[in-house]
Amino acid sequence: MDVHSGFVSVTAEQLRAAHERDLAIEESEGVHFERAWLDPESGKVFCLSSGPSKEAVLRVHEKAGHPTTEICELPVEVE
Amino acid sequence: MDVHSGFVSVTAEQLRAAHERDLAIEESEGVHFERAWLDPESGKVFCLSSGPSKEAVLRVHEKAGHPTTEICELPVEVE
Numbered sequence: 001m002d003v004h005s006g007f008v009s010v011t012a013e014q015l016r017a018a019h020e021r022d023l024a025i026e027e028s029e030g031v032h033f034e035r036a037w038l039d040p041e042s043g044k045v046f047c048l049s050s051g052p053s054k055e056a057v058l059r060v061h062e063k064a065g066h067p068t069t070e071i072c073e074l075p076v077e078v079e
Numbered sequence: 080m081d082v083h084s085g086f087v088s089v090t091a092e093q094l095r096a097a098h099e100r101d102l103a104i105e106e107s108e109g110v111h112f113e114r115a116w117l118d119p120e121s122g123k124v125f126c127l128s129s130g131p132s133k134e135a136v137l138r139v140h141e142k143a144g145h146p147t148t149e150i151c152e153l154p155v156e157v158e
Contacts, residue, residue, distance in 0.1 A: 076116065077114060
């Protein structure tokens with residue numbers, strides 16, 4: 001899970017466009033971005049992805065034009 | 080999405096037990112906890128839920144014995 005800040009007043013369409021820039025290039029890093037969630041008031045975005053490493057995920061975000069350094073590896077999941 | 084800290088070295092079984100304490104009482108607040116993810120190294124847990132308000136979500140966590148104040152309302156989602 002990684003977190004971005006500064007997405008204040010971003011629309012659903014803009015979030016989708018940003019997410020699709022990740023999806024377009026994620027294969028080169030063996031990463032898959034599953035879902036992303038936005039709070040346009042605080043400007044926070046959470047992205048859930050899977051991949052070989054945190055660094056690979058961050059490289060996709062960086063190449064897609066929305067870098068972040070805030071990421072957490074989450075090996076355990078419950079439903 | 081809410082975030083807990085301090086779950087260092089917690090196991091998958093312990094996370095499941097904590098999550099099930101939320102599931103057992105969530106209906107009283109009209110909340111549903113969808114998924115939870117844990118990093119046992121940093122001790123961070125992310126919980127994805129839906130419900131009528133942030134306060135309702137936090138009340139469930141508090142009653143279940145694992146309160147937090149770190150929560151973000153995420154009205155926009157993309158896949």
